[in-house]
Amino acid sequence: MVTVDPKQNAVFSPAKKRPASVHGDVILTSHQIDSFNREGFLSIPSVSTPAEIRWLTHLYDQMFAERVGYDDGYLVDFAGDEATGEMKIPQLLGPVAYRPKLRETAIWRNCEAMARQLLGPEATFRFDHALTKPANGGVPTPWHQDQAFYPRGTKYQTISFWIPLQDVAPESGCLKYVGESHKGPLHLHRPIGGNTGIHGLEALGVEEGTRVRYCPLPAGGAVVHHRLTLHGADSNVTTTPRRAYGIAFGLRRPFIVIPKEYPWNGIKHTAGDVRRKSAPSHRVKLYFKRSLMRWGLLDR
Numbered sequence: 001m002v003t004v005d006p007k008q009n010a011v012f013s014p015a016k017k018r019p020a021s022v023h024g025d026v027i028l029t030s031h032q033i034d035s036f037n038r039e040g041f042l043s044i045p046s047v048s049t050p051a052e053i054r055w056l057t058h059l060y061d062q063m064f065a066e067r068v069g070y071d072d073g074y075l076v077d078f079a080g081d082e083a084t085g086e087m088k089i090p091q092l093l094g095p096v097a098y099r100p101k102l103r104e105t106a107i108w109r110n111c112e113a114m115a116r117q118l119l120g121p122e123a124t125f126r127f128d129h130a131l132t133k134p135a136n137g138g139v140p141t142p143w144h145q146d147q148a149f150y151p152r153g154t155k156y157q158t159i160s161f162w163i164p165l166q167d168v169a170p171e172s173g174c175l176k177y178v179g180e181s182h183k184g185p186l187h188l189h190r191p192i193g194g195n196t197g198i199h200g201l202e203a204l205g206v207e208e209g210t211r212v213r214y215c216p217l218p219a220g221g222a223v224v225h226h227r228l229t230l231h232g233a234d235s236n237v238t239t240t241p242r243r244a245y246g247i248a249f250g251l252r253r254p255f256i257v258i259p260k261e262y263p264w265n266g267i268k269h270t271a272g273d274v275r276r277k278s279a280p281s282h283r284v285k286l287y288f289k290r291s292l293m294r295w296g297l298l299d300r
């Protein structure tokens with residue numbers, strides 16, 4: 001097993017005395033940027049502080065305990081079809097919509113600053129999520145590429161940061177990558193196990209070869225990956241749940257990135273989709289979105 005030491009090529013200066021408003025305490029070196037561009041991912045030893053991680057862990061546990069987002073269809077099972085009982089990998093899509101304070105964190109500020117270094121000054125926030133791997137075994141996160149989740153009409157291309165809230169290693173479900181897979185192609189995907197009631201996707205025909213890299217990290221460290229980088233995680237066989245927060249930033253392109261729905265998304269019909277479409281908040285949002293699009297004030 002090949003693991004990547006985040007300290008190896010990283011320069012990190014958590015400027016403790018800086019006021020919170022200063023943009024980005026973590027500055028990527030040109031060596032790190034080259035490494036990201038070459039490999040399609042990068043480990044960063046710290047993007048937060050122990051106090052912030054304690055605060056976020058509390059907030060995170062509260063959100064999952066209260067099942068925040070469930071009725072709106074934003075709390076879903078990434079790896080199960082929900083018809084079968086306990087969620088296998090509970091995932092909350094868009095936690096910042098429920099807890100706007102997430103925007104005020106060092107994690108957010110640092111990831112946004114790094115995204116601008118990697119993508120350019122126009123990079124903007126696109127998406128966040130929280131994903132828990134229950135303790136004592138359970139299912140792995142299969143190989144997938146983030147672009148496979150993009151819906152039709154997307155005009156953005158993203159990179160994703162993933163921040164564990166406790167130390168992670170291969171046995172607790174740290175992320176693993178296939179190095180250089182961001183150079184393409186986009187693999188065919190399918191809903192996990194071919195079950196169209198499952199939200200998560202798995203890539204087909206992945207040849208791992210010798211290029212698999214595990215990225216163990218301390219709590220509050222981060223990995224960042226390109227939208228085409230194949231990634232996944234093994235089962236969490238430790239006795240504590242593995243909590244992780246993810247944020248994606250993207251660049252708006254002058255063209256539609258996904259003109260036609262990917263077939264593997266078109267065939268999905270999940271319990272979360274049903275809840276989302278019937279939630280009153282969804283219907284109101286859809287009404288305003290369609291009106292703005294009709295008036296030319298919003299593109300997809």
Ligand SMILES: O=C(O)CCC(=O)C(=O)O
Binds near residue numbers: 131146244
């Ligand atoms: O947390 C996991 O197991 C997978 C996360 C992931 O695929 C992502 O954040 O892009």
